[in-house]
Amino acid sequence: MLKVQSLSTNYGNLRVLHGVSLHVSEGEAVALIGANGAGKSTLMKSITGLLPPRKGTIQLFDENITAMAPARVIRRGIALVPEGRKLFATLTVQDNLMLGAYHRYAADRAQLDTDLERIYEIFPRLKERRAQLAGTLSGGEQQMVAVGRALMARPRLLLLDEPSMGLAPTIIEEIFAVLGDLQKQGLTLLLVEQNVRLAFAMARRAYVLETGRVALQGPVDELMANKEVKRAYLGKGYKEVWE
Amino acid sequence: MLKKRIITLGLLLALAAFAGSMVGCKAAKQAREKGTEAAKNIKEKVGGEAKGEAIKIGAIFSVTGKASFLGEPEKKTVEMLEEQINAAGGINGSPIDVIVYDDEGDEAKTQELAKKLIFEDEVVAIIGPSRSGNTMAIKDFMGQNKTVLISAAAAEAIVEPLNPWVFKTPQKDSYVARHLLQQMQDAGITKIAVLYGNEAFGQEGLKQIKAYAADHGVQIAAELAYEPAATEGDLETLLTKVKADASLQAAINWTILPAQSIVPKKMKELGIKIPLYQSHGFGNIKYVEAAGDAANGIIFAGGRLLVAHNLPDGDPQKKVLVDYKEAYESRFAEEVSTFGGHAYDALWIVVNAIKEAGTDKAAIRDAIENSTFIGTGGVFKFTPTDHNGLGMDSLSLLTVKNGSFALLEQ
């Protein structure tokens, strides 16, 4: 479905990605892990067109979407839940969700209310808070809005950038449960996570990014067994905590 | 260690450079003085006969900025005169070169320009500035650097206290105030409101009205200031106060701001029936046009330039006024204003003095102090103690009739 080939991206004058290649098949959940500054968020931005790459190609199905403007990328079915949520803080929850469907507002107006109801079914808490300003919500609720907003775009591929960051464990569980359900219903996921345990629990395949390059890749089980991965990302006390 | 030594060395070098330059400066200054002396000698030897070498006269006007309606006609006038004078053979054969600069109504700029004219362009005298505030900014400076300044601004403070090097051509504010107050006295008006623009011209005008009001038995019941940026609404508010006081018999509006047109209009709108007096700042037909019907009947004191054609043939100024008016109007296709006249007078006074005394600055000053000149502002009679040279009779009471200026019939 998504095919990234030897992608290089600069941040200002600094090259952050050095020829990254990866692919995601339809209906799959793929995890992307790596240390801070490895280029995960940059990769997300390159795919969505926020940060046009310098070299390489990005293909969605058979179409080349390299360096396409974000507004066109989202029309082709890729939505991103950005790092740090990036809500419209002084707009209401409902307005935030509605803006998620901005690109199909004119064409699909009749459908929007149904879609909104669906989001409220997924996150009942948001329905209670629909008229509240998004910036006044708790972190977990904000993340729900962010995910809900991305879903309002009716994406075929959902990119998630650190959805668990700074959230309480119960909330993380709730959100990941929702993501799991969505994936089972056929949504393709590309998940960036610092919390490798979570990522590996959700995904079937994973890529490990190191200083802008793909260091390792493969099925999650294989990577779990890899000593490097264990040492670098799962932590020393991993075994004790996990089992 | 090395770093410290380098720093010290650097500082020492800097000090040495300063010290060296101090010494060097004195030498340079001496050289400079010698140079100018040599130039002077050459000039003296050749005398005024050196054809082709232009005599430089400086001019500073507010061509742009808030007071541009003063500076623009002044600049046009001076450039027109320059051509006329040069076409007629210049001064004793040497052409004049009038260097006009724009001070944008800003005092700091005026100071810079005065310096530029004296030290860079080396002019023999300066005319302008257009605004009183700007003139005050260089009054001391002109005295210090011993160069004649003939201001085209009105404020009394320019020539009082007297600076030996500073003159002015517009009629004194106090004459205007006294004319207006006299007219009021004749009309039996005893209680008035004074509106004024909160800038140099208006502030000075208020001062003069206050100084002479009692002499004419006129009581100032209200002093109402408005800012240069005053809106219609602001003026409406002030005039509402005028309207509220039924005992007021007249109002003076003293300013050079656009409010000269707005005040009469607002008075008409609000149904205020008392007569309106304005200052000599009203001497530009554009204000009458902007005020429309409401301008009719306004009384003000001004130079006779505005009514040049209506003057009796025996009037000594008539020829000067008509000539200037016709030349200006045919050339620039716009009506003449008294402000251009002030510059006209200033330039001619300087030119006449140079004709008589040559290009020595002190000689020019002395020549002006003992000169008479029939100009647009009146008949100037300068003395070492009177640097304006005009009397009360330089002004006439004027009014607006059917949208144009006319002498007020007593």
Added chain:
Amino acid sequence: MSLLSQIIQFTFSGLANGGTYILVALGLNIIYNATGIINFAQGEFAVFGSFIMITLCMAWGIPAPVAFPITVLALAGIGALFHRTAIAPLKKPSVITMVIITIGGSIFMRGVAMLIWGKYPQRLDPFIDAPPIRFMDAIIKWDTLLVLVIVALVVAALYWFFEKTVTGKAMRACAENREAALLMGINVDRIVLLSFALSAALGAVAGVVYTPGASMEYGRGPYFGLRGFEVAIIGGLGNSVGAVLAGILIGLFETFSAGFLSPTYKEAITLALLLLVLFVKPSGILGKAEVARLKDF
């Protein structure tokens, strides 16, 4: 003239002035809402609007109801041009850069206005040339009433635009978070362009309603701008309802302080009020504390 009729007279003068300020402030708010920029050239839009209207009506003899929309459209174009040439080329503007560049823009536009329309004040005939209403001793011009009606209509239209339409919300979203707005598929660039056009058009309306029976000169821009800032900030930056209230408040405060206190220190008094609001409640009189916390003061 009784005290009561003075008060009535002052009230209408104040409202007429306030109406103009509201329109300038709303223009500021729109750009602020879309970009987070305070446009220091906003006052110049009003001046341009006024001058274009004057040219159309007085020099070319086009009737006012026709000239008005033409003026508004022309200013929308100028606003868009201003954005394209001065704002859009900036890659990563900081607040200071934006402040300076819009100030540069205002100086530039002032120069252009002077070049085109000259330095003398120019006037515009009143829209409704009928004898004014006399009420007690006060005189109320028809044009004043027209101003109030126009302001009310514009405010209502803007409220509807920002609260009820998705484009309006998208505009607000752009100011909140540019990157997220991009991710929503909002064409941020076009929205910002639209906001400048809209804002300039509002400036034109402000200039046009200010001028009839009055006059305009090229140096008025900073005055409009300053009053616009006062109103926008006292009402709470970006808050349209607040701007309306603050505009009325400032307009009245200004006339009453000039009428009953000192006309000389009116400027200082009104600005002191601005500082007071900034120090005590920077979110403005209507600003909600929770919104304030979400913004960067």
Added chain:
Amino acid sequence: MDRFDWKPFAVLSVLLGYLFVFGKLYTLMLLTRAGMYCIVTIGMCLLVGYAGQVSIGHAAFYAIGGYTSAILTIRYGVPLWGGLVCAVALSCAVAFLIGIPTLRLRGHYLAMATLGFGVIVYSLIHSSIEFTGGSSGISGAPPLTLFGTNLAEDGGIFYFLFVWINVAVFMLLAGNIIRSRPGRALMSIHGNEEAANAAGVNTSAFKLKVFVLSAGMAAYAGFLYVHYDGFIGANSAELMLSVIFVAMVAVGGMANLWGTLCATVLLSLLPEFLRRTQKVKAADLPDFIHNSLGLSDTQIFKLIQKFQELDVLIYGLIIIVFMIFMPQGIFTGTADMFRTLARRVRAVRGKRRVSDAS
């Protein structure tokens, strides 16, 4: 950044020495005024560039300094140094009082508040006719004398030297402040206030100190100004001057002392450069222009008049152009430009070589 860099000082000294000896008197006069502005903008650079606090009201402090000293020395016969102390003290006190509430604001709100403050001061100076002379200003302030020499005499060459030595001293001072521990804290404010606070730096106290310091420097410049020409008017407090000060810092590259210095000198000389274009007259134009345009003398005169008024416009344009094309300031901007140019030249040459080879 961390070490004292003496090189620019050496260049400055040599330049000044050269100008002092060989410069034309009028040039020195212009540079004297520019030097006064430099003293203001060095303080502003610390405030805007390093502490990240915009102020569009610094002309107010400049005017407060000038007026205080003028009023005291002229009306009350206070000696010059007394005028100086009072001018700086009053300005600092006002800055302190106004700074406490103002500096709590950020971004546009700070800009607005300082702008409001500046206009208030202007309007007070302008309207208090009895006290400040209103629009006519105050004239007759005694000239600055040092060791019995009247510095303003002879067109003020010694004033030039004195002002620029002051500028150098303030540059040293500012450099030291930036390199000191508080200075590094200052820069952290610009970068990240929360982080600075977390690191135990009292950011608001620093901001206030810098604000007061810059106000004091502006007042000092105002003092130098009023005792140079003996005159001060309300225009010295005008909004436009405040704007120009900020523009100077911005064109200089915000957090760049030497850039600010250069930008200040350039921008204060700018009107002078523009003025040079003003001396065109209708008669000077060659005949073919008259003939080919088919215009009368009057029309041509009008046309020229129009173009001579362009300087306001050009000033605005320059600000915009600088902000767009050299947001990093005049120094870094020029360097970057050359680098890009060099890269392009190299690229072109490289291509040529490739094509030659093939």
